[in-house]
Amino acid sequence: MTPATAFGVLALPGSIDAEGAATATAGKAGVALRIEKVCKRYPGVAALDGVDLDIAPGELVALLGPSGSGKTTLLRAIAGLLPIDEGRVRFGEIDATALSLRERNVGFVFQQYALFRHMTVAENIAFGLRSRPRNRRPGRAAIQRRVEELLALIQLPELGGRYPEQLSGGQKQRVALARALAIDPTVLLLDEPFGALDAKVRVDLRRWLRHLHDRTGQTTVFVTHDQEEALELADRVVVLRQGRIEQVGTPDEVYGQPASDYVFDFVGRANALEGRVSDGRFLAAGQSTTLDVDDAADGPATLYVRPHDVVLAAAGQGLDAEVAAVRRLAERITLELRLRLQPRVFEIDVVATPAVSVPSPGDRVAIQPLRYRLYPRSDDPGRC
Numbered sequence: 001m002t003p004a005t006a007f008g009v010l011a012l013p014g015s016i017d018a019e020g021a022a023t024a025t026a027g028k029a030g031v032a033l034r035i036e037k038v039c040k041r042y043p044g045v046a047a048l049d050g051v052d053l054d055i056a057p058g059e060l061v062a063l064l065g066p067s068g069s070g071k072t073t074l075l076r077a078i079a080g081l082l083p084i085d086e087g088r089v090r091f092g093e094i095d096a097t098a099l100s101l102r103e104r105n106v107g108f109v110f111q112q113y114a115l116f117r118h119m120t121v122a123e124n125i126a127f128g129l130r131s132r133p134r135n136r137r138p139g140r141a142a143i144q145r146r147v148e149e150l151l152a153l154i155q156l157p158e159l160g161g162r163y164p165e166q167l168s169g170g171q172k173q174r175v176a177l178a179r180a181l182a183i184d185p186t187v188l189l190l191d192e193p194f195g196a197l198d199a200k201v202r203v204d205l206r207r208w209l210r211h212l213h214d215r216t217g218q219t220t221v222f223v224t225h226d227q228e229e230a231l232e233l234a235d236r237v238v239v240l241r242q243g244r245i246e247q248v249g250t251p252d253e254v255y256g257q258p259a260s261d262y263v264f265d266f267v268g269r270a271n272a273l274e275g276r277v278s279d280g281r282f283l284a285a286g287q288s289t290t291l292d293v294d295d296a297a298d299g300p301a302t303l304y305v306r307p308h309d310v311v312l313a314a315a316g317q318g319l320d321a322e323v324a325a326v327r328r329l330a331e332r333i334t335l336e337l338r339l340r341l342q343p344r345v346f347e348i349d350v351v352a353t354p355a356v357s358v359p360s361p362g363d364r365v366a367i368q369p370l371r372y373r374l375y376p377r378s379d380d381p382g383r384c
C-alpha cells in the first residue's frame with residue numbers, strides 16, 4: 001500500500017464538497033458507524049469472528065487487545081482496505097460494505113508516518129484535496145486556506161514549507177493527522193498512531209489528540225495495544241480477543257467492571273490467585289484464610305485483585321506472603337510478593353506515611369484483599 005491510496009477522494013452524500021473544503025473543521029458532527037456480524041477468515045484463523053459494534057457519531061473509540069486479536073483487521077474492514085467474508089459495515093444510513101476506501105472517504109493514519117518525502121508539509125496536507133477529480137477539487141486558494149487552518153489546528157503554523165525529514169517523529173505524526181483531516185473524512189481511523197514514538201512524546205500526543213478530537217467532533221477509531229493509552233484517550237474501549245469482542249465499555253467500565261478474567265488481566269494491573277471455591281468461600285492454594293465469594297459455584301477458580309485493592313494486615317489476619325522486592329515509582333510504592341503455591345507474583349501498592357513502615361525484601365507479611373472478582377470459566381465456540 002502506498003500512502004496515496006490511504007485517502008478517500010470521493011465523497012459520500014453529505015460530506016465535504018469543493019466549497020466546503022475551506023470551511024472550519026471545528027464543530028462538525030461525526031457519522032455513526034455500525035459493524036454487523038463481520039467475519040474475516042485467513043487460513044487456519046478467524047481474524048474477525050462475528051464482530052458486532054455500534055459507534056455513535058463523534059465518539060472516540062479504542063480497539064484494544066494483544067497482538068493477533070484482530071484490531072488492525074477490524075480497522076481495515078471499517079476503512080474498506082480489505083474485503084470481509086461476511087457481515088456489513090454501515091456509515092450512518094449508508095451500507096458501505098461494497099464501497100472502496102476512497103468511496104468511504106475515510107482518513108487513515110498509519111503507525112509509521114507515511115508522508116510523501118518529496119513533498120513539503122503543506123503539499124502533503126493538500127494532497128487528498130488536490131488529487132480529487134476536477135469537478136470536486138476545491139480551488140487553489142480554498143486549498144491553501146484549508147492547509148493553513150489545519151497547520152494551525154496541529155499547532156505547526158510555521159512549518160508548512162518544511163520537508164518530512166526536517167520534522168521530529170511527533171511532528172510527522174501530527175502532519176499525518178492533518179493530511180487525513182484535510183478531506184473532511186467521514187471517519188478518522190488511526191492504526192497505532194503513536195506506536196513509533198518514545199514514551200514522553202506518546203503521552204503528550206495522545207492528550208493533544210483528545211483535545212483535537214474535542215474540537216473536531218470527528219467519529220474516530222484508533223488501534224492500540226497499550227491499555228493506558230486506551231483508558232486515557234477513549235470515550236469507549238473495545239477489548240478484542242481472538243477476533244471477537246470481549247467487552248465494550250467506558251474506560252471506567254472495562255477497568256472497574258471487567259466482563260471476564262481476560263479483560264481483568266489485560267486492562268490495568270492485575271493479580272491472580274489460584275484456588276477453590278467451597279460453600280461461598282474461596283480458599284487460595286497454600287493459604288488457610290478464606291475469602292467470601294457469595295454465589296460462586298464450587299470448584300477450582302482463579303480470583304482476580306487489583307494491586308491498589310489490597311492492604312497490609314496484622315500477622316495472621318490475612319493471606320500469608322513474603323516480600324520479594326520493593327519498587328518505588330515516584331509517590332507509589334509497590335511490593336512484589338510471593339505466596340506459597342501461587343505461580344504468579346502478587347503486587348500490592350502501599351502508601352508510605354509516617355505511621356506505616358514499608359516492609360523490606362524477605363519480610364513476611366499478611367495481606368487483605370478488599371475488592372476482588374471471580375469469573376466462571378467459559379468455552380465460547382467460534383461463530384464464523
Ligand SMILES: Nc1ncnc2c1ncn2[C@@H]1O[C@H](COP(=O)(O)OP(=O)(O)OP(=O)(O)O)[C@@H](O)[C@H]1O
Nearest residue numbers: 042045047065066067068069070071072073074225
Ligand atoms: N494477510 C494475512 N494472512 C493471514 N493471516 C493474517 C493476515 N492478516 C492478519 N492475519 C491473522 O489474523 C489475526 C488478526 O491479525 P491482526 O493484524 O488484525 O491483529 P492485531 O490485533 O492488529 O495484532 P498486532 O497488534 O500484532 O498488529 C492474526 O492471527 C493474524 O496472524
